[in-house]
């Protein structure tokens with residue numbers, strides 16, 4: 221897989237992502253027994269970017285429960301990840317928690333009642349808890365670059381603020397958002413972090429219920445329908461698993477009851493999803509018969 225020439229384009233909107241080796245490729249599968257299959261650059265940390273939104277969604281649901289759905293929808297957007305058009309028509313309520321506007325609204329929910337530093341600490345500790353790895357950290361250089369160039373995210377946040385959808389000062393919410401997108405993880409850490417979603421809310425490694433089974437099922441549903449922006453239909457069609465991509469080139473995919481899978485290849489397709497990552501997942505699910513839609 222790593223020899224394939226068709227790799228898409230590495231994200232260039234910040235220098236830290238533009239500098240990443242386009243040849244990098246890592247894949248980790250952890251099955252229900254905890255057996256790990258790892259290949260390529262599976263222990264190289266990369267910027268998880270929007271994959272963090274799965275974990276902020278989980279955390280925010282834990283804090284406010286279904287009230288979260290008053291602030292953000294759960295329908296696919298059919299628009300690019302940073303699109304602003306739909307917000308006007310729907311009075312500042314983002315379509316889903318995975319497009320940038322929706323993830324910023326979710327971050328705002330986590331921030332309410334806290335200082336930005338506390339909220340960020342909460343998100344990072346949650347990430348370390350679900351991955352059972354206290355070494356996971358934020359890449360501060362990526363966060364600073366995101367902050368310097370995040371004009372469109374700032375527009376989205378200000379626009380939502382005008383509808384009262386953002387409660388906190390916009391700069392505080394964006395600061396926390398940029399930092400959680402800048403968490404760096406390896407495929408191995410990410411696959412570990414996804415295990416609770418593959419096993420009805422319980423991490424088999426620790427025995428802890430992270431969320432109730434019903435919530436895990438619902439988070440998987442949102443990943444399936446919205447996890448790849450306007451490439452979500454294509455991902456369901458080809459891979460057939462709940463998944464969440466990030467512009468760093470990572471994808472977390474969940475085979476319910478079977479496995480948690482993380483793949484990383486920095487080149488992106490037109491929708492901003494890892495090109496080779498998707499191809500690798502398609503080959504894997506086909507081979508294993510893991511698509512939720514049948515073999």
Ligand code: GLU
Nearest residue numbers: 269270301320401466467
């Ligand atoms: N930090 C990126 C942004 O907000 C995340 C985008 C992504 O990973 O899709 O633009």
